[in-house]
Structures are given as C-alpha cells and as structure tokens.
Amino acid sequence: MLDQRYITFQILSKTKSYTKTAEKLFITQPAVTQQIKSLENELNLKLVNYQQPLLQITKDGQKLAEFINNINVQSNKFIHQLKETPKKRKLVFGSTRSVAIFMTPNIIKKLENQFHNIECVVTNTNEILKMIDNGKLDFAILEGNFNKQKYSYHVIKDEQFICVAGIDNPLASNKTFKIQELLKQNLLLREMGSGTRFIFANWLESLNITENDFNKVINVNEPTVINNLLQNNLGISFMYKSLAEKEINAGHLKEIKIKGLDIVRPINLVALKNNYFNELVNLIE
Known part of the structure; x- marks a missing residue:
C-alpha cells in the first residue's frame, strides 16, 4: 500500500x-x-x-x-475480490449505446456463469472512461477514441461505419454518392461525447465539411430512436453497420454508398492498466 x-x-x-x-x-x-x-x-x-x-x-x-x-x-x-466467495462475485462493466445494442446481450450471456451479479452501465465514451478511472467499472466495451497509453485494451471486433437512410429516401438506390450530394438532407446524430459522433466529425473535417453544412442536425442519444426516425424518412445518419443490419435485411433501411467513406473501427475491451479482468477477453471473444 x-x-x-x-x-x-x-x-x-x-x-x-x-x-x-x-x-x-x-x-x-x-x-x-x-x-x-x-x-x-x-x-x-x-x-x-x-x-x-x-x-x-x-x-x-x-x-x-x-x-x-x-x-x-x-x-x-x-x-474485495479476495473477500468474495465465488458464488457472490460481482461484475460491473460499461458499454457505449451503439455497442450495447448489438454486442452487450451476447457478452452477458458468455459471462453469466462466472458471476453471481452482473451490471451493465450504458452511456457515452467520455462518461465510461471517467467511470473506469474512478474504479466504478471493471472494464468497458468501447468503439470510441481513448488514450491507449493510459489503459489496457484488446480488440474484440472490427466494425464498418456506414451511411444509412430510410428505404423511401430518394438516396436509397444503388448509386454511389459524393458527400456534397447529401448536404440537403437532415442529419440524425448521436449526442456530443459519443464515439460515433467523434468518428463522423473527424471524417467530415478531413473533407473540409462540418455538421452545420447539412440542412438540419437532429441530436438523439438513443440509436434505436435514430433508426425509427430514419424509417420515417426524416433524414440520414452514420453508424456502425451492425447497428442497422437487422433493419437493412428487413428492407426498412438502406445503406447509402458514399465515395471515400471507407471507415472500419475496432471495438475494444478497455480497462485500467494491469487489470485482472483482462483475463475475460478469452471468454468474450
């Protein structure tokens, strides 16, 4: 000590x-x-x-x-771990909202035999990193940016970042568009601090474009609500493909091909350096 x-x-x-x-x-x-x-x-x-x-x-x-x-x-x-019996082991982990929808249920299923109590905290990347720093989370599943010198991390999946619109949107075709052709659309985005918002903003910046160049920006902190709004033809959005895959396969949403949009981002298990929960990586993969 x-x-x-x-x-x-x-x-x-x-x-x-x-x-x-x-x-x-x-x-x-x-x-x-x-x-x-x-x-x-x-x-x-x-x-x-x-x-x-x-x-x-x-x-x-x-x-x-x-x-x-x-x-x-x-x-x-x-x-705390030493004092607990195996039957009373507790795990608290975090997940960003985007990842929570298509990954968290499977993670809990894989870990439920290892712990008596499992708690999952779903919030944005910034808040999750603060909770890791303060010892409130054992680990987290993140798609956003973080300081790789400060944390232990392990890539558990690579995820494609795409543009999505409702099937009735005029853009819902097999054509490949330039980003400039989308600027008359409403833009549905996650809240500031989310990993997907950060990825999208960085990509736009590389093209000398900002969110304000679009017709209108609508901020929504729940990915499922964004998908519902897209199906009602309220605009376009940018997200991980897994987040919209179910709706795309069902014919409710359409992936919009954008020239130069070729982003694949890793989904990481993130924890404090030398955290003994890193051993769970083998169970989660």
Missing part, C-alpha cells in the same frame, strides 16, 4: 488546492504542503508549480497521480 504522502498528492492533483485537500483529509494546510515537499524531495521530481492563487500539476506529477489512482483502484478491487 502507498504511504499517506501519495494519497495526499493524488487528492491535491484533483482539487488543485492545498486548502481543499487539507479539508478532505482533516489536516492543516501546512501539513499538506510539508507532505508534498517531502514527496518531491524523495522522488527528486517537481510535482507541483504553485504561484498563488494558481496551482498546476507538472507533467511528471500528472503521470504519478494517474499511477496512484491505478494502484488504489486495483488494490481495492483485489481485496
């Missing part, structure tokens, strides 16, 4: 305040300052730059705070 100085520094890295850190630890502000100075001297590293009233954590300090958080989360999970 880490000594108190590391815990103090971790809290300081979050609060950016000696006063607030002291309040959280029920000690005096000079005691906080003394612990940080002692840690800096022992490590021979500058961890904090403080020019009142601004406190900044150095790059070395940020790396150390991240390491401390990882150690604390993993230690707590490991001790």
